[in-house]
Amino acid sequence: MLAxxxxxGDEILIGQIVDTNSxxxxxxxxxxxxxxxxxxxxxxxxxxxxxxxxxxxxxADLIILTGGLGPTKDDITxxxxxxxxxxxxxxxxxxxxxxxxxxARYNRPMLEVNLxxxxxxxxxxxxxxxxxxxxxxxxxxxxxxxVSLPGVPFEMMYLVEEEVIPRLLEAFRLPVISHxxxxxxxxxxxxxxxxxxxxxxSLPAHIKLAYLPKLGTVRLRLSGYGKSKESLEKEIxxxxxxxxxxxxxxxxxxxxxxxxxxxxxFMKERNLTLSVAESCTGGLISxxxxxxxxxxxxxxxxxxxxxxxxxxxxxxxxxxxxxxYGAVSEQTVREMAAGAVRIxxxxxxxxxxxxxxxxxxxxxxxVGTVWVGVGxxxxxxxxxxxxxxxxxxxxxxxxISALTMLFKLxxxxxx
Amino acid sequence: MLAxxxxxGDEILIGQIVDTNSxxxxxxxxxxxxxxxxxxxxxxxxxxxxxxxxxxxxxADLIILTGGLGPTKDDITxxxxxxxxxxxxxxxxxxxxxxxxxxARYNRPMLEVNLxxxxxxxxxxxxxxxxxxxxxxxxxxxxxxxVSLPGVPFEMMYLVEEEVIPRLLEAFRLPVISHxxxxxxxxxxxxxxxxxxxxxxSLPAHIKLAYLPKLGTVRLRLSGYGKSKESLEKEIxxxxxxxxxxxxxxxxxxxxxxxxxxxxxFMKERNLTLSVAESCTGGLISxxxxxxxxxxxxxxxxxxxxxxxxxxxxxxxxxxxxxxYGAVSEQTVREMAAGAVRIxxxxxxxxxxxxxxxxxxxxxxxVGTVWVGVGxxxxxxxxxxxxxxxxxxxxxxxxISALTMLFKLxxxxxx
Numbered sequence: 001m002l003a004x005x006x007x008x009g010d011e012i013l014i015g016q017i018v019d020t021n022s023x024x025x026x027x028x029x030x031x032x033x034x035x036x037x038x039x040x041x042x043x044x045x046x047x048x049x050x051x052x053x054x055x056x057x058x059x060a061d062l063i064i065l066t067g068g069l070g071p072t073k074d075d076i077t078x079x080x081x082x083x084x085x086x087x088x089x090x091x092x093x094x095x096x097x098x099x100x101x102x103x104a105r106y107n108r109p110m111l112e113v114n115l116x117x118x119x120x121x122x123x124x125x126x127x128x129x130x131x132x133x134x135x136x137x138x139x140x141x142x143x144x145x146x147v148s149l150p151g152v153p154f155e156m157m158y159l160v161e162e163e164v165i166p167r168l169l170e171a172f173r174l175p176v177i178s179h180x181x182x183x184x185x186x187x188x189x190x191x192x193x194x195x196x197x198x199x200x201x202s203l204p205a206h207i208k209l210a211y212l213p214k215l216g217t218v219r220l221r222l223s224g225y226g227k228s229k230e231s232l233e234k235e236i237x238x239x240x241x242x243x244x245x246x247x248x249x250x251x252x253x254x255x256x257x258x259x260x261x262x263x264x265x266f267m268k269e270r271n272l273t274l275s276v277a278e279s280c281t282g283g284l285i286s287x288x289x290x291x292x293x294x295x296x297x298x299x300x301x302x303x304x305x306x307x308x309x310x311x312x313x314x315x316x317x318x319x320x321x322x323x324x325y326g327a328v329s330e331q332t333v334r335e336m337a338a339g340a341v342r343i344x345x346x347x348x349x350x351x352x353x354x355x356x357x358x359x360x361x362x363x364x365x366x367v368g369t370v371w372v373g374v375g376x377x378x379x380x381x382x383x384x385x386x387x388x389x390x391x392x393x394x395x396x397x398x399x400i401s402a403l404t405m406l407f408k409l410x411x412x413x414x415x
Numbered sequence: 416m417l418a419x420x421x422x423x424g425d426e427i428l429i430g431q432i433v434d435t436n437s438x439x440x441x442x443x444x445x446x447x448x449x450x451x452x453x454x455x456x457x458x459x460x461x462x463x464x465x466x467x468x469x470x471x472x473x474x475a476d477l478i479i480l481t482g483g484l485g486p487t488k489d490d491i492t493x494x495x496x497x498x499x500x501x502x503x504x505x506x507x508x509x510x511x512x513x514x515x516x517x518x519a520r521y522n523r524p525m526l527e528v529n530l531x532x533x534x535x536x537x538x539x540x541x542x543x544x545x546x547x548x549x550x551x552x553x554x555x556x557x558x559x560x561x562v563s564l565p566g567v568p569f570e571m572m573y574l575v576e577e578e579v580i581p582r583l584l585e586a587f588r589l590p591v592i593s594h595x596x597x598x599x600x601x602x603x604x605x606x607x608x609x610x611x612x613x614x615x616x617s618l619p620a621h622i623k624l625a626y627l628p629k630l631g632t633v634r635l636r637l638s639g640y641g642k643s644k645e646s647l648e649k650e651i652x653x654x655x656x657x658x659x660x661x662x663x664x665x666x667x668x669x670x671x672x673x674x675x676x677x678x679x680x681f682m683k684e685r686n687l688t689l690s691v692a693e694s695c696t697g698g699l700i701s702x703x704x705x706x707x708x709x710x711x712x713x714x715x716x717x718x719x720x721x722x723x724x725x726x727x728x729x730x731x732x733x734x735x736x737x738x739x740y741g742a743v744s745e746q747t748v749r750e751m752a753a754g755a756v757r758i759x760x761x762x763x764x765x766x767x768x769x770x771x772x773x774x775x776x777x778x779x780x781x782v783g784t785v786w787v788g789v790g791x792x793x794x795x796x797x798x799x800x801x802x803x804x805x806x807x808x809x810x811x812x813x814x815i816s817a818l819t820m821l822f823k824l825x826x827x828x829x830x
Contacts, residue, residue: 024430
């Protein structure tokens with residue numbers, strides 16, 4: 001089955017926002033056994049949307065549209081779809097109740113345009129949007145399926161997960177697909193590929209291996225296509241066992257979860273607590289951790305000691321250390337990590353201090369110089385990294401590297 | 416002049432990477448007065464690329480392709496372009512020197528496929544790639560311009576900035592484009608639209624208004640197209656003055672920058688410092704702030720006081736307050752905000768405590784209940800929010816709301 005994604009909205013075409021929806025949807029569709037043939041981003045323009053729909057149905061069996069369902073004048077997707085299908089509107093009662101309850105909850109006055117959000121195409125199955133006011137719509141015509149979704153990511157995601165994928169699986173006989181992900185950290189893509197070249201070369205045609213690199217980690221993803229789920233899973237499990245034993249020390253986990261979630265799971269199982277002392281990462285490590293429900297069983301909190309003053313006030317780093325070695329030094333992150341464990345009474349801590357840039361570099365410590373310390377009351381492990389010149393990347397790589405170091409230490413300590 | 420961007424590569428269609436190139440190119444083209452009509456992502460497939468080219472030239476005058484210029488088997492853009500233009504290849508000497516020097520620099524063995532990277536279409540102007548081995552190509556045919564660029568972001572960016580935009584400006588008389596962005600916070604899209612309906616209705620045809628909502632903020636973007644930069648800017652400035660005076664209290668800033676950057680700029684100009692006391696936002700506010708270079712002039716750091724213990728240890732919240740009112744209460748955020756100002760010696764502070772979910776809610780304080788306190792040594796303003804049930808959203812909305820409250824207070828204090 002082939003799909004086309006059509007994103008509607010000038011904001012993508014003027015480059016105001018990056019289209020992250022399409023990649024996410026493409027992943028979900030691929031996981032369900034549906035190949036995305038094309039992604040088309042078109043403007044909030046009636047004729048352009050009509051043309052895009054017309055062309056998409058020549059290329060694909062499933063056409064998913066996102067965007068243009070809001071209440072303002074530039075949102076014309078619904079009107080244009082009505083024209084394309086030569087149909088009218090009806091008010092969807094459940095959607096209307098949903099709109100009303102959302103406005104009641106936020107205690108906001110409701111306008112006529114808001115009521116109109118509950119209007120759906122006469123020929124559609126309504127996909128109830130629990131996260132917003134614009135319902136999704138599922139329309140079947142001439143053997144093709146059209147799905148219209150809001151462009152707000154979390155509304156779109158909810159509808160894809162809860163409504164679209166289940167309906168697709170029910171309506172179509174899709175091939176059985178099985179995935180297995182191995183999260184690695186510490187090796188680049190090409191060296192990784194070299195280490196497992198023989199395993200990759202001997203993969204059967206119906207099992208594919210993808211490398212998904214992301215600053216500091218590489219996800220290895222096995223995807224198998226077949227008819228029997230059982231035999232497919234057996235095959236994939238045997239291959240992944242080979243891969244994991246080959247890459248052992250670089251393997252963080254074997255589920256499609258993030259590095260920080262792997263750390264949280266490991267610590268939670270062992271009743272261990274964590275605090276942080278973040279300087280150049282400026283809260284990113286804490287933010288990554290606290291995205292995960294239940295993190296409070298492990299994560300106590302910590303210091304964003306951005307200024308030198310706060311490294312002393314919050315973590316007990318001595319003025320002598322700061323003066324002698326500087327804020328970005330092994331000695332300072334060591335005292336930061338020790339201070340966090342001592343003052344915040346956690347089993348383990350992570351400390352990071354570096355020069356994220358673009359300013360603040362020196363010839364001795366250029367932009368991208370980062371010190372990380374991880375440890376507990378007995379032992380602190382430190383390491384210096386030299387990243388690049390880009391601030392956002394330096395911050396992200398520092399966070400990933402620090403979490404990788406912690407995970408390594410945790411595994412050693414709890415082997 | 417209309418443009419179409421065609422991105423070539425399966426990695427986008429399987430959702431392996433997010434297409435950030437297109438948004439960046441769209442911005443550059445818009446700034447140069449070229450409207451992007453469509454963005455199409457197609458697979459590494461000969462026929463699909465040929466079809467995409469054929470369709471694009473019916474919609475646009477400028478067709479920019481990225482991707483598929485690498486040395487591996489799945490990179491077929493160049494071959495397919497030769498077929499489309501019915502032309503052959505020639506070796507570009509300057510590109511060959513470039514390839515050789517890059518391999519020499521990294522001391523890597525050079526293969527036949529690497530030499531082939533210097534081959535360009537016979538009918539093209541070569542765009543020399545100083546950041547990689549694959550040259551760009553500029554082809555003119557039947558009144559249309561085709562540009563083929565590598566997909567690696569920094570190689571593409573270099574070629575667009577140094578080669579493509581200057582050539583476009585030289586070759587075409589482009590219309591003048593002017594944009595103006597107003598960042599608002601505190602009103603939803605539809606209420607905002609109603610408040611300014613008369614202004615929007617009376618906009619001339621060559622000036623458009625777009626609403627760009629993002630959790631808690633809405634960006635209003637005026638885009639004008641014309642011949643005289645001066646008269647266009649005058650028109651847009653007069654309209655934006657009307658909008659700003661109508662929406663006054665909800666206007667955060669008048670540049671296309673983020674909320675937190677607006678706060679940083681405002682505080683930096685007045686030599687004010689900031690600290691944070693984050694509980695449910697878990698570091699997101701700090702992370703948002705520290706993404707911006709130069710933030711250390713304003714931002715000192717602060718506490719991620721995730722556990723109740725750390726609210727006492729780090730911020731001096733009293734056990735009595737926590738016991739009597741709970742961690743999610745006006746009294747607690749008030750003491751957190753006061754503690755941050757006092758202990759971290761900042762002029763202002765932000766404190767947030769809430770129930771992000773999915774667990775931890777009670778009938779009295781359901782998931783989504785968030786208290787925010789912002790203030791200084793003299794005064795602390797608090798407010799309760801009731802967000803929804805989704806953790807990620809609750810965290811993000813809490814951060815945005817807290818920054819909005821701070822900005823409002825800053826403006827009042829420094830009116």
